[in-house]
Amino acid sequence: MTATGTQVHPDSYLTLHYRVSLAEGGGDVVTTFGGNPATLQLGLGQLAEPLERCLVGLAEGSSAQFDLEPEAAFGPRNPELIQKVTRTMLDANSNGETDYAPGDLVEFPTPDGGRFAGVLKEINEQWALFDFNHPLAGQRIRFEVEILGVL
Missing domain, CATH: 2.40.10.330 (Thrombin, subunit H)
Structure with missing residues (x-):
């Protein structure tokens, strides 16, 4: 998919496909690929904050993959x-x-x-x-996105 230039901002309203999986494998935790895309507004808690941070600066039409260490994702287990x-x-x-x-x-x-x-x-x-830890705390995760639209 070719990027068109409109960039994601911290308060953008956007439509995207995304997948969260364990970086070491083990299947998808959640995915919209193969189904309807998600439409959400950043900054409202509709997507986990660590994942939102990955989206900021991406362009409409782009795809990206992020491998996040526990500290950058859902934190270490406490x-x-x-x-x-x-x-x-x-x-x-x-x-x-x-x-x-x-x-x-x-x-x-x-x-x-x-x-x-x-x-x-x-x-x-x-x-x-x-x-009471987040279920993904202490895990390396992979976050894959395809930005379909940015408003």
């Missing part, structure tokens, strides 16, 4: 984000599901009305161990 939660707290603050299993993604409310999620690692009658 052992402090692996937390035990009491079963009482889990049952009171989760979405009402009662049959939890390791690997489940469980959402919790925040005081300001938002939500955050953790992956259940272990569970027993007294507590549950959650990993």
